[in-house]
Amino acid sequence: MQTTTRDTLFGALLAAPIVAFPFARSYLLFYVTIILTALIARRTMPAIRTERDLTLGVLLLAGPVLITVIALGISTGSIERVWLEKLGLIFVAGLLGASIAGLSTSPRTRNVASLIIGMTILFWVFDGLVQLIFGKDLFGIGANTRSGGERIGAFFENPYRYGYFIAFLAALPAFWLLSQQRGRLLGSLALIAGGAVALAGGSRYAMLGYGLLAMTFVFVAARDLPGRQRTALLAGAPIGLSALIALLLLVSPSLQDRIADTLLILDNMDRNTLNLALSYRLDIWEPALALAGDNWLFGAGPSQITTAIKPYLPPDSIFVTQNIDVMHAHQVLIEVLVGTGVIGLFCFIAYYAHIGAVAWRQRDASATFGWGCLLTFLLMWIPFGSQKDIYGSEQMLLSFYLLGLGFGFLRKRETA
Numbered sequence: 047m048q049t050t051t052r053d054t055l056f057g058a059l060l061a062a063p064i065v066a067f068p069f070a071r072s073y074l075l076f077y078v079t080i081i082l083t084a085l086i087a088r089r090t091m092p093a094i095r096t097e098r099d100l101t102l103g104v105l106l107l108a109g110p111v112l113i114t115v116i117a118l119g120i121s122t123g124s125i126e127r128v129w130l131e132k133l134g135l136i137f138v139a140g141l142l143g144a145s146i147a148g149l150s151t152s153p154r155t156r157n158v159a160s161l162i163i164g165m166t167i168l169f170w171v172f173d174g175l176v177q178l179i180f181g182k183d184l185f186g187i188g189a190n191t192r193s194g195g196e197r198i199g200a201f202f203e204n205p206y207r208y209g210y211f212i213a214f215l216a217a218l219p220a221f222w223l224l225s226q227q228r229g230r231l232l233g234s235l236a237l238i239a240g241g242a243v244a245l246a247g248g249s250r251y252a253m254l255g256y257g258l259l260a261m262t263f264v265f266v267a268a269r270d271l272p273g274r275q276r277t278a279l280l281a282g283a284p285i286g287l288s289a290l291i292a293l294l295l296l297v298s299p300s301l302q303d304r305i306a307d308t309l310l311i312l313d314n315m316d317r318n319t320l321n322l323a324l325s326y327r328l329d330i331w332e333p334a335l336a337l338a339g340d341n342w343l344f345g346a347g348p349s350q351i352t353t354a355i356k357p358y359l360p361p362d363s364i365f366v367t368q369n370i371d372v373m374h375a376h377q378v379l380i381e382v383l384v385g386t387g388v389i390g391l392f393c394f395i396a397y398y399a400h401i402g403a404v405a406w407r408q409r410d411a412s413a414t415f416g417w418g419c420l421l422t423f424l425l426m427w428i429p430f431g432s433q434k435d436i437y438g439s440e441q442m443l444l445s446f447y448l449l450g451l452g453f454g455f456l457r458k459r460e461t462a
Contacts, residue, residue: 351374
């Protein structure tokens with residue numbers, strides 16, 4: 047196969063998981079294909095040897111899980127299958143990240159992958175805008191109202207999934223466009239459109255993530271501008287964001303609900319009001335912290351919270367009275383603390399800080415797709431956010447997918 051054709055196919059393959067992301071779990075097939083392709087092309091081992099940041103991530107995430115498995119196995123005399131599954135998941139995710147970095151050595155591969163990924167996410171955003179304006183997406187599917195309040199769902203099966211991820215993944219087309227000609231204008235338009243959909247999506251954590259993304263983008267875009275233009279951009283961005291929110295309040299029931307929840311807290315600050323506004327998060331966090339306190343060193347096991355938290359739930363908790371399973375802690379630090387104890391919590395914070403430091407060192411090359419991938423990872427796992435279970439397959443694999451793209455693209459290595 048000619049080198050140009052091969053590199054083009056590699057780029058299309060690296061982008062394929064994002065293209066398939068809205069359609070249930072079909073994207074997992076492309077993860078497997080990436081790993082197998084890298085092995086066949088003999089790109090895996092060189093990447094594992096050179097990509098120390100990825101290897102560090104595997105060690106700091108898998109290490110505490112392994113320690114927890116051994117410690118709980120000795121103390122209880124048994125090892126839960128789910129612990130071993132999560133341990134294996136982290137190793138597979140790390141292998142995926144190394145495979146992506148190994149396949150992205152060619153500039154053509156990187157260009158093709160960033161183009162397809164950027165255009166795909168822009169299509170999601172456009173579809174979300176169509177639904178926001180007309181009440182139906184491009185495929186004629188109406189807005190989903192299962193969870194109270196109309197939410198942007200696009201063609202994603204679950205509207206929560208769309209609202210959660212689009213706020214972070216919007217960084218990829220925004221920074222890709224920022225590195226092109228007239229990039230400030232195009233990247234800004236992409237970010238504004240993505241923001242409209244993310245804010246209307248109804249996820250509070252996505253709103254927080256988008257706000258941080260918008261601020262980061264503005265500071266990066268203003269970096270090389272003349273003094274007066276830089277001042278105008280930095281001063282105008284908060285005004286523009288406020289105007290966008292005000293406009294969306296007129297057309298987005300889900301955003302109206304979230305604003306109403308916030309005003310409810312401010313009007314009557316007590317435990318019950320706060321718990322209601324936070325969708326009963328306190329009924330999870332308080333028992334989860336009690337559970338973590340009893341298993342502070344090694345944790346209760348990753349993704350074990352559903353069964354482990356039940357004895358700690360008060361009888362009047364909505365999760366008891368309505369027989370609802372607590373699937374995860376809805377807060378990443380609590381999730382890690384419950385799963386792998388203070389050892390896991392320390393390692394997670396250390397790796398998150400390390401990625402932040404790497405991104406800071408790479409700030410001179412920040413107007414790039416690869417840097418946007420690292421930023422997306424950081425936004426997904428903001429320590430004070432109330433997000434998903436980091437040990438879940440979707441989150442763990444997507445995390446290392448982004449890290450593989452980020453490190454692989456930032457290295458800008460040429461094919462030997």
